[in-house]
Amino acid sequence: MNGVGAGSLPRWWRNRIPRYRLVGAKCKVCGRIHYPPREACPYCGSRDLEIVPLPRRGKLLSYTHVFSVPGDNRLSTPIILGLVDLGSAKVIAELTDVLPEELPNVKEVEAVVRKVEEQGGNGVIGYAIKFRPVLQATPGGQG
Numbered sequence: 001m002n003g004v005g006a007g008s009l010p011r012w013w014r015n016r017i018p019r020y021r022l023v024g025a026k027c028k029v030c031g032r033i034h035y036p037p038r039e040a041c042p043y044c045g046s047r048d049l050e051i052v053p054l055p056r057r058g059k060l061l062s063y064t065h066v067f068s069v070p071g072d073n074r075l076s077t078p079i080i081l082g083l084v085d086l087g088s089a090k091v092i093a094e095l096t097d098v099l100p101e102e103l104p105n106v107k108e109v110e111a112v113v114r115k116v117e118e119q120g121g122n123g124v125i126g127y128a129i130k131f132r133p134v135l136q137a138t139p140g141g142q143g
């Protein structure tokens with residue numbers, strides 16, 4: 001916005017808070033919550049938004065495998081993207097700590113911070129919010 005410098009570090013710095021904490025941007029006009037946080041509401045166009053914390057646990061509504069990921073220094077592909085209902089907002093984020101064959105049984109997920117990339121040279125390591133399955137205690141338990 002006011003020319004902080006060159007390279008990817010300023011952008012990384014600007015995105016630091018939304019990446020490390022699970023927060024959304026709530027539109028003060030229409031009340032919708034957006035994740036990741038936005039500067040303007042895509043529904044009503046308002047620029048009057050505030051950062052609000054989001055619940056760390058939610059229901060996994062849907063998921064998909066993504067085999068082509070932007071950026072050439074990803075640690076692994078394919079990745080699994082999930083649609084998570086946090087109650088106040090629905091978010092799309094990467095799922096972690098889960099095997100593909102386990103996905104049909106995953107109902108509840110929780111947010112964790114995970115390493116996503118290492119940028120060669122300057123030693124910057126990126127982190128992002130991902131979701132992992134909440135382990136369910138089976139009543140009467142065989143499992």
Ligand SMILES: [Zn+2]
Pocket residue numbers: 027028029030031032041042043044045046
């Ligand atoms: Zn709005």
